[in-house]
Amino acid sequence: MERIATGGVLSAAGFLVGSAACGIKSNEGSPDICLLMSIGPATAAGTFTTNRFAAAPVRWSRELLPAEDVRAVIVNAGNANAFTGDQGQADVRTEAALVAELIGCKPHQVCVASTGIIGHPLSMDKVANGVRCAHEALSDRPDAARAAELAIMTTDTHPKACAVHSLMGGMPFHVGGMAKGSGMIAPDMATMLAFVTTDAGVPKRLLGECLRQAVDLTFNRITVDGDTSTNDSVIVLANGSSGAMVTEDGSGLESFREALGAVLAELAYQIVSDGEGATRVIRVRVEGAATQADAETAARAVAESQLFKCAVAGSDPNWGRIICSLGYSGAEVCSQNTTVHIGRTCVVLNGTPTGASAADQMVESEVHVTIDLGLGQAHSTMLSCDLTEEYVRINAQYHT
C-alpha cells in the first residue's frame, strides 16, 4: 500500500466531481455545493450520526443506502438542513430528484449530505442553481477534487483529503477520500462529513462491514468538543473500475480493508488536528485495562477533559488532571497499579509521582499520553486536541 499525494476522491478511476458557489454560505462567492458521481454503478455504504435529531439529508441517505446501488452524492455546506421538519425532508427529495434527472439515474441512487447552521430551511432556488452548476463542472481532473474539498468546508482552516494505491491479488486499486470537520466533533461520530471512493469492486455487505469497522477505529476515536452533531455522515462508493474485485467469499477483502482503514485514519487525523482553535493533537493511549470498555472509557475521559485540554494549550504537563479524569471516568482503576507517561517521560510510576518534569514533552505538535492501568490486557487510543481561547472565540463570535 502506498500513499498518493494528490487526487483525493478522484484517485480512484471512474469518478467525477464538480463544485460551485450558490450562495448558501454567508460569505458570498465561496464554493458551497459539490456533486460526486460514479460513472458506472457503484455499491455503497454509510455510517451516520447517532443524534436523535438527525438532519433531513441523514435520514434520506440512511434510508436509501441499504436498498440499492448509488450513483452520486450531493453535498452542501453552510446550512445543515437539520430540524427543518417536513419541509426539510421534501427539500432533500427535490434535491436528489434534480441530481438524478441531470445524471440519468433514480432519486434513490443519490445520497445527500449537509453541514452548517441548524434550523434554517434551505433556499431551494439557490440549491437548484448550485446543483446545475456543480453538474456542469463535473470533471476528473485533480483540481476538481481540490475545489470540492474546499466547497464542503465550514470552519475548517484547510481542506482534508488523502488517497492510497494498493494491490489486490496483483490487481492495482485505489481508495481516496475527502472530509470536513472542525467543531462539534465527538465520537459516534464527529460533526463531520467524509466521502470515500474506490475503484475496487466490493460487494455491498462486505463494504458495509469494512466501513463500520474502519469508522469505529478512526472517526469514532476522535473528539474535539464532545458535541455529537445532527449531520455526521461517512459514505463510501465502490465502482469496480479498476477490475480489482473483492469477492463474496472475502478474497481481496484484507487488502481493501487495510486501504480503507488507512484513508479513514488519515482523514480523522486531519480533522482532529484542524479542531477549532487547536494548536496541538493529543493522543491518549490507555493500556492494561481490565476490559475493552474500560480502556475506551478511560481514554475518552482523558481526551475529553476540558481541564487537561486547557493544560495542553498552556504547555503544562499537568498530570493531576489526567489522574482526575481517569478517576471519574467510571473505568476500573487502582492507584498503585497506575503508570502515566507524557511523551517519553514517566510522571507516575505504579501510583507514585516520579517528580520528573515532562515540560519538554508538551511543546511538540502532538502530545502523547500513555496510561497503563495495570489491571489487564485491553487497550484503546483516542485522539483529541487542545482547548484554546481561539476555540471559544470562534464559537462565541459565530452568530445565528
Place this chain on the structure above:
Amino acid sequence: MERIATGGVLSAAGFLVGSAACGIKSNEGSPDICLLMSIGPATAAGTFTTNRFAAAPVRWSRELLPAEDVRAVIVNAGNANAFTGDQGQADVRTEAALVAELIGCKPHQVCVASTGIIGHPLSMDKVANGVRCAHEALSDRPDAARAAELAIMTTDTHPKACAVHSLMGGMPFHVGGMAKGSGMIAPDMATMLAFVTTDAGVPKRLLGECLRQAVDLTFNRITVDGDTSTNDSVIVLANGSSGAMVTEDGSGLESFREALGAVLAELAYQIVSDGEGATRVIRVRVEGAATQADAETAARAVAESQLFKCAVAGSDPNWGRIICSLGYSGAEVCSQNTTVHIGRTCVVLNGTPTGASAADQMVESEVHVTIDLGLGQAHSTMLSCDLTEEYVRINAQYHT
C-alpha cells in the same frame, strides 16, 4: 424562614472558626488553612466525590463520618493531598491528631478537607504550624467567618457564604454555610468544598438523609466544566445549641430540611455564578420528559454543551446547539413534540422554528432555557455558566 446577611458558618450558635496563612498556597501570605469547630458535641454527615481517585482527606472523612460525632473540620487550600499514596493518608492522620490534641477530642472526631493541586505531598511543617495558628485564631465573630471563607478559596473570585434563620415548633434555629469552587465543577459533585453548621439538634441518621436529598437537588445540579474532582466534600455539623431539636420520629424535620436546602441552593448558585471565567449563569429547565432520568440527562446535556456555553458567552441565541445537544443526550425526544424557550421568547414551538429572535434574552446575567419535550410529566433543572476565553486563559496559564 429568613435569609441572614452575614455570619455564614457562625450564624449558628456554638461554633468557632479560625484561619491562618501557613504557606501552602503559592502566593505567600494568603490565608490557606481554617479550623471550624463545634463547642459541644455535634452530629455530622457528609457527601463526597464519586471520583475513584478520591483524595486522602476524603477517604479519612468518609470513613469517620458514619462512626461517631464530630467536633471539628480542618480545611486547607492550595494542595489537594490527592494521589499522594500512603504518605498522604499518614499526613491526614497526623493533621487530625494535632487538631484533636489542641481542642481536646479524638482524632476520629476531626474531619479533614483539602483543595488545590493534585499529586504533591503536603508540607507537614507548614500544616502543623497552620493548624496551631488557626486554633489560636478561633473566634465566633463574623469577621472570623469571612476570613475562613477567604482561606478556603482557590481560583474563586469571591468568598461564598450564606445563612438562614428559621423556626422549629416555635424554637428558633440557624443554618449557615461557606463554600469554595470555581473550576473542575461537575455534577456528582462539583470540585467544591462546602461546610454547613446548624444549632438545631438533628439525629445523625436524619441529618444524613436530609443532606443527601439537599445535595442531590443543589450541588448535583450544577456544572462548570464536567470534570468531577478528587476532593469534593460537603460536611454538615449539627450541635443543638439553639435547643431546637429534630426528633427521631421526624418532628421538626421539615423545617430543618427547608433551611438546609435553602443554604445549599444558595451556595451552589454562588459557585456556578463564580465559574472560572463565567460572565453568565445558564439555567436549563427540562419539562415534559418521559422519565425523570430523561429529564436529568437532557438538562445536563444542554447545560454541559461546550458549543452552547460558547454561544451564551457571545450572547447568541443559538437554539440549534440546544436542539443538537438534546438529540445526542440519549433522552427520549421527538421533534414534533419539542418546544424551546430562551427567556420569555419561544424559539421552537412543537418542532417548528418560530423565527422569533431571542437576542434580547441573552444579555441578562442569567440566561433561562426552558425545554418542553412534550412526552410526559418529568422535569429537572441544571445550572451552568458560559464558556469564555477567560476560562481557557485561567486553566492554560495555571502551571504545575
